[in-house]
Amino acid sequence: xxxxxxxxxxxxxxxxxxxxxxxxxxxxxxxxxxxxxxxxxxxxxxxxxxxxxxxxxxxxxxxxxxxxxxxxxxxxxxxxxxxxxxxxxxxxxxxxxxxxxxxxxxxxxxxxxxxxxxxxxxxxxxxxxxxxxxxxxxxxxxxxxxxxxxxxxxxxxxxxxxxxxxxxxxxxxxxxxxxxxxxxxxxxxxxxxxxxxxxxxxxxxxxxxxxxxxxxxxxxxxxxxxxxxxxxxxxxxxxxxxxxxxxxxxxxxxxxxxxxxxxxxxxxxxxxxxxxxxxxxxxxxxxxxxxxxxxxxxxxxxxxxxxxxxxxxxxxxxxxxxxxxxxxxxxxxxxxxxxx
Amino acid sequence: xxxxxxxxxxxxxxxxxxxxxxxxxxxxxxxxxxxxxxxxxxxxxxxxxxxxxxxxxxxxxxxxxxxxxxxxxxxxxxxxxxxxxxxxxxxxxxxxxxxxxxxxxxxxxxxxxxxxxxxxxxxxxxxxxxxxxxxxxxxxxxxxxxxxxxxxxxxxxxxxxxxxxxxxxxxxxxxxxxxxxxxxxxxxxxxxxxxxxxxxxxxxxxxxxxxxxxxxxxxxxxxxxxxxxxxxxxxxxxxxxxxxxxxxxxxxxxxxxxxxxxxxx
Numbered sequence: 270x271x272x273x274x275x276x277x278x279x280x281x282x283x284x285x286x287x288x289x290x291x292x293x294x295x296x297x298x299x300x301x302x303x304x305x306x307x308x309x310x311x312x313x314x315x316x317x318x319x320x321x322x323x324x325x326x327x328x329x330x331x332x333x334x335x336x337x338x339x340x341x342x343x344x345x346x347x348x349x350x351x352x353x354x355x356x357x358x359x360x361x362x363x364x365x366x367x368x369x370x371x372x373x374x375x376x377x378x379x380x381x382x383x384x385x386x387x388x389x390x391x392x393x394x395x396x397x398x399x400x401x402x403x404x405x406x407x408x409x410x411x412x413x414x415x416x417x418x419x420x421x422x423x424x425x426x427x428x429x430x431x432x433x434x435x436x437x438x439x440x441x442x443x444x445x446x447x448x449x450x451x452x453x454x455x456x457x458x459x460x461x462x463x464x465x466x467x468x469x470x471x472x473x474x475x476x477x478x479x480x481x482x483x484x485x486x487x488x489x490x491x492x493x494x495x496x497x498x499x500x501x502x503x504x505x506x507x508x509x510x511x512x513x514x515x516x517x518x519x520x521x522x523x524x525x526x527x528x529x530x531x532x533x534x535x536x537x538x539x540x541x542x543x544x545x546x547x548x549x550x551x552x553x554x555x556x557x558x559x560x561x562x563x564x565x566x567x568x569x570x571x572x573x574x575x576x577x578x579x580x581x582x583x584x585x586x587x588x589x590x591x592x593x594x595x596x597x598x599x600x601x602x603x604x605x606x607x608x609x
Numbered sequence: 610x611x612x613x614x615x616x617x618x619x620x621x622x623x624x625x626x627x628x629x630x631x632x633x634x635x636x637x638x639x640x641x642x643x644x645x646x647x648x649x650x651x652x653x654x655x656x657x658x659x660x661x662x663x664x665x666x667x668x669x670x671x672x673x674x675x676x677x678x679x680x681x682x683x684x685x686x687x688x689x690x691x692x693x694x695x696x697x698x699x700x701x702x703x704x705x706x707x708x709x710x711x712x713x714x715x716x717x718x719x720x721x722x723x724x725x726x727x728x729x730x731x732x733x734x735x736x737x738x739x740x741x742x743x744x745x746x747x748x749x750x751x752x753x754x755x756x757x758x759x760x761x762x763x764x765x766x767x768x769x770x771x772x773x774x775x776x777x778x779x780x781x782x783x784x785x786x787x788x789x790x791x792x793x794x795x796x797x798x799x800x801x802x803x804x805x806x807x808x809x810x811x812x813x814x815x816x817x818x819x820x821x822x823x824x825x826x827x828x829x830x831x832x833x834x835x836x837x838x839x840x841x842x843x844x845x846x847x848x849x850x851x852x853x854x855x856x857x858x859x860x861x862x863x864x865x866x867x868x869x870x871x872x873x874x
Contacts, residue, residue, distance in 0.1 A: 342615045345654035348693065352616055383845030383859045387613035477853055477873060507848030510841045514655045522655055524615075526841075529848065536849060537874070539839050540659060540679040543811075545874035555874070559851070566854040 270444065271457035272436045278450040279427075279434040280317040285446065286361055287316060290397070293334045294363035295327035296320055302328075303584070321363060323429055326407040328582055330503040331364045335375060335392045338500075339527045342388060347520040359395035363427070365403060366461060367410075367574040370417035371503030372398065377568050378506050388526075397440060400426040402460030409577025411467040411590050417574040418461045426459045467577065467590045471561050472597040474604075479558070482599035484592075485550035491585050492549040496530030498579035498589070504560070504572045507531060531556050557592050614844050617652055617695035622688055623670060628756045631677040632721065633686060634664060637694065639671040644703030645728020646835055646863045649673070650843050652695045656684040660840040660858075663699065664724035665731065674724040674756060700843035701862050704729050704807065704833070706739075712805045712831075713742045713798050717789055717818050719810025723747055723756055725835050725862070726809045731760075734767050743768040744796055748789035748810075750775050755784070769797060789814065793821040801826045808866075809835045819866055832866035 274282075283292055296313035300306065310327045312334065313320075341353040364372075379389035400423035403412075412418040424440040437457040438447050499505040509529040514522030529536060532552045537545040546552050564572035579589045624636040643666050651673060652658035659681040665672030677686050688694055706729060714733060718726055733740050745764060749755045751774050764770050771792050772784040785792070789810075798804045806827055808818045815834050822832060838850035838857045850857035852872040855864075864872065 347654070348619065350616055350654070350695070352613060379846060383856070384614055385611045386844070386846050387611045387615065389846075390611040477871070480873070506846070508841065509847065509849070510658055512652075512655050512657045519655065524652075524654070524658075526847075529841075531848070537839055539837055540682060541676065542678070545838075551874075558853075563851075563854040 270438050270447070271455045272438065272447045272451035273453050273455050273457075274434045274436060274447070274450050275452060276318050276429075276432055276434055278452075279436075280319075282443075282446045282450055283315070283317060290359045290361045291334075291356075292316070292361045292363070293331060294321040295325070297322050303582075315363075318427075318429065318434060321401075323401055326365075326410070326576070326578070326581065328578060329501050330371070330576075330578065331362045331368050332371070332375065332503055332505075334360045334362050335389060335396065336379075336506065336508070336528070339525055340388060341523045341525050344523045345521065353523070355391045359397070360392065361397045361399065363399045363401055365401050365576075366420040366459070367412045367415075367417045367576040368503050369398060369400060369420040369422060370415075370574045371576075374504040374564075374572055374574075375506060382568075397424040398422075399424060400459055402426065402428050403462050404460045406462045406465040407577070409467060409580040409588070409590065410462075410465045411469050411575040411577060413462060413465050413575075414469045415571060415573055415575035418463070420459070423459075426457065428457070428460065465575075469575070469590050469593040470597065471571070471593060472600050474600055475558075475562050475596055476600070477558065477563075478603045479596060479599045480551065480554050482602045484595045484599040484602070485548075485554045487550070488553040488587065489548045489550040491587055492532065492553055493585060494532045494534065494549045494552060495584060496533040497582045497584065498556070498587075499530035499532060500528055501578040501582045503576060503578070504574060505530070507536075531559075553587075553592065557589070557596075560589075561593055561596075614697065615842070617650070617658075617697040619693045620696045622690050622692050622694060625689055628674070628758070629754055632674060632754075632756055633677075634672050634674045635685070635688070635694070636665070636667070636670050636672050637696065638669065639696070640669050641699075643671060643699055644705065645732070646725045647699040647701045647703035648725075648840075648843070648862065649696045649698030649700070650840075651675075651681070651685065652697075653681060653684045653688075654695065657681050658841070660700075660843065662725035662862075663703075664727045666728050674721065674727075676721050698843060700840075700858055702860070704835075704863050706732050708833070709733070709805045709807075710739045712740060712803065713800060714740045715744045715746065715796060715798060715804055715806045717746045717748075717793075717806065717808045717810070719748050719789055719814040720750065720754065721756065722810030722814070722835070726807055727757065727760075729807065730764060730768075734764050737767040742799065744771070744798065745769070746771045746773070746789055746792055746796070748773045748775065748814075752777050752784060790817045790821045793818065794825055796825070802828050803831065805831045805833070807833045807835075819870065829867055829870075830865070834864055834866055834869040836862045836864065836869070836872070838862075
């Protein structure tokens, strides 16, 4: 059901929701970009519509609301463990269409593949999602080619227009709030882009053989394996376990999980010192094929949602869409080698 | 409500058997369904968790043969009978002994690779009638690296056992010298095409064993392998063990060779 509200009335609704939910949305952090004098757009808690950045892409994503960067799983003493308490408040998350598609990836891995993840399920259970439309595509986006430019599975869609807030609500729990605050009802449909400046083509004959292509050697030197691409990616789901102990009692502490990166050293280390994929080129291959090849082989659709954030944040200006577009030539190269 | 897989339970160390200076078997309390080749996340708070294969299954017990090679395992070695370790699991598919019943079975193990497959050896050692014949080919670096020496005596009574070491300064008759691959052509198997083979060990060893087996006319589809990877969760979430579209913790660690050979990091 669609509504038009005054911004102050929407703010009143957010205030009400804020009683038992944290509202996460892209926020401007002035001067906090990796580049001097630039702002950083990242997720943070908001109290009003004015806090939310609608007209720029965030560098990092909503995923931290459901899989915190660092999450305590349990506390331990020498002979006992105690599960960490859940959050008192649920999450209401503002996000774009590409991100809603990324949520599907998180649900796939954390809820549907193997046993469900208790901590993710706990945060996910009462989370609500508010779609932010895209009137135009941003730099490095290629969502249309990845088929993620349109989403229907939102709880509400919100758009700002000349001081008013246009809403399409699908969640029964919010209907009364919108009904009582709306100036008028209206038909509201989400804005979405139908073309992007960047295009990608994933070759149909793509296979693991492409690992032998020379296309990856460039990244042995260009990539500095900082892992920013992973941490900014809305579909990177990996984590590592970490035990910490308190300094004044070495036998008490907590086990945490922290976001992990397949580009960073140590990701594949096994006991005894062995590890796999030493070079950054092959790590790039592992990541790229996960995003546009092997995830689809397992789950039926591509993992990459084409948000282009990995390109936005790479300090070496490596372009992931360029990597995707090199795969076709890479396959030709290894297929020719086969024929010889 | 979703079950919390991450919170471990406490288990008593019942018995510690020393095999070598850096390899001990810890017998722990555990009651529940269990298959050889499955693994547990064994942990000590403060030091972390490590995935450890089940090396023996008893009545109310589980054995872990642990090599002292890392932060967690160093600390586990400080634990002795009567103390506790934290466990969660079992995880992974493990070996299904049904796959091998009624066949000639060859098990090739390198070093600690014998641990995950030891349950299968033990099972058919106790039920020799359920296979048409069985050979255990086990290789270690040197005589002082041999694991489960006492078990070998028992196994020899019901199966062909080839115990070999890569090198030895002095030779007695307890073991042969040479890599496991050198013994593959001499395997006494009546019907190589139909025989089932399990290969577990370091990646290079498994690669060359498979090569040797195929050259000796064993069939690709009758070979099984088991993988070792970093596994932080054991339930397909953390991503560390993913190879191509497979998660070693969910789909493995035991794979038919036809699948295993496609899993290249």
